[in-house]
Amino acid sequence: MTEETKEFKSGRDALMNILEDVENARDRAEEEKNKTLAIITNFTDGLLFFDKEHFLVLFNPQAERFFNVVHKDVVGLSISALSEVSSLQSLIKILGPDYIKNISRKELTLKENLVLEVSTVSIIREKEEIGALVILHDITREKRIEKMKTEFVTIAAHQLRTPLSAIKWTLKMFLAGDLGKIGKEQEEFLRKTYQSNERMISLVNDLLNVTRIEEGRYVYKPTLVNFEDLVSSVIEFFKEKTKRKKLKIRFKKPKEKIPKIKIDAEKMQIAIQNLFDNAISYTPPGGEIIASLSHNKKEVKFSIKDNGIGISENQKKRIFNKFFRAPDAVKTRTEGSGLGLFIVKNIIEAHKGKVWFESEKDKGSEFSFSLPMRGLPLK
Numbered sequence: 001m002t003e004e005t006k007e008f009k010s011g012r013d014a015l016m017n018i019l020e021d022v023e024n025a026r027d028r029a030e031e032e033k034n035k036t037l038a039i040i041t042n043f044t045d046g047l048l049f050f051d052k053e054h055f056l057v058l059f060n061p062q063a064e065r066f067f068n069v070v071h072k073d074v075v076g077l078s079i080s081a082l083s084e085v086s087s088l089q090s091l092i093k094i095l096g097p098d099y100i101k102n103i104s105r106k107e108l109t110l111k112e113n114l115v116l117e118v119s120t121v122s123i124i125r126e127k128e129e130i131g132a133l134v135i136l137h138d139i140t141r142e143k144r145i146e147k148m149k150t151e152f153v154t155i156a157a158h159q160l161r162t163p164l165s166a167i168k169w170t171l172k173m174f175l176a177g178d179l180g181k182i183g184k185e186q187e188e189f190l191r192k193t194y195q196s197n198e199r200m201i202s203l204v205n206d207l208l209n210v211t212r213i214e215e216g217r218y219v220y221k222p223t224l225v226n227f228e229d230l231v232s233s234v235i236e237f238f239k240e241k242t243k244r245k246k247l248k249i250r251f252k253k254p255k256e257k258i259p260k261i262k263i264d265a266e267k268m269q270i271a272i273q274n275l276f277d278n279a280i281s282y283t284p285p286g287g288e289i290i291a292s293l294s295h296n297k298k299e300v301k302f303s304i305k306d307n308g309i310g311i312s313e314n315q316k317k318r319i320f321n322k323f324f325r326a327p328d329a330v331k332t333r334t335e336g337s338g339l340g341l342f343i344v345k346n347i348i349e350a351h352k353g354k355v356w357f358e359s360e361k362d363k364g365s366e367f368s369f370s371l372p373m374r375g376l377p378l379k
Helices: 003-042 061-067 086-095 140-176 184-214 227-237 239-244 265-281 313-318 327-332 340-350
Strands: 046-051 056-059 106-111 114-125 128-138 223-225 248-252 261-263 288-295 299-306 354-360 364-372
Touching: 046 061, 061 086, 061 128, 086 106, 086 114, 086 128, 114 140, 140 184, 184 340, 223 227, 223 265, 227 239, 227 248, 227 265, 227 288, 227 299, 261 265, 265 288, 265 299, 265 340, 265 364, 340 354, 340 364
Parallel strands: 248 288
Antiparallel strands: 046 056, 046 128, 106 114, 114 128, 223 261, 288 299, 299 364, 354 364
16 A cells, blocks of 8 residues: 555545544534423423524424414514514513513513513623523412412401401590599500500501502502691601600701692601601610701602611611511511511602612611602692
């Protein structure tokens, strides 16, 4: 065998090895692709994938079932073109008309028995964004259970309201002496019972407010209100309680008179009362509470500052959560529903306002909210 023949054979063998390796790599890639497609096809969540030009390139079977659309009718369409597909209009409205927004767990109700949770994820390869994945998670069962729980709480709260009111007025008649003279010891026991009953009534009212918020039934009736007078009335309401606890309350009024603002006075009073109640409850005897009111052309701002127990750093993220009470707060005040700040946040946000706080453990807290001066539209 000549030298040239040997080189040719060697080159041929090398080429065959390369081709074999390429074939094996292609088979492996095809196998991985098939695995990925199988996962996507059988995934219980709906999946949509848009390329970087915002064209739909993937629409899995679960998404087909959710929207009653065949993938071949929509794959290849731009996001703006998809807005013309009637069954997809509600989804595209959430995602954005021209590009995919960053969305995290936004609810989409398609029909009475189908509620989806929409989230988007940017897909990045080698530091370059290649598209966006839309994930549609079916939360119908969770919403149904949540509704049943809410309905149960509403019924239970309404059933408790009537007997608690009857107990309240009976106790009040005893304490007022309308049902005969009572001794000092009896009066003390009755007064403690009356206070406990008042806390129960307050809890029932909080539960009813929360269920109305969650069901979208927390109706707002805006009227033109003098905000300074509203805050003053709340301070007057807590006058006796602060006196008993030997707390000093200061109200820093604005230098210029605030124009009347369109708000729901009843709901806003509840929000301010909850903030005052927290400040009074968690400030030790002899402490000071400072309420302040200011405004500019765009907004009115209310703040309430105390020198109470404060909030630990690791508890701050959960402070507006429903039923949350910080361990330090529970030690200081055993009673409490953990609903007050949840209600405050919902009332302020329903008025298109913002609520926030600053706090340091053992040094006190300052809760603030701002409302747009234009207020709510009058009905």
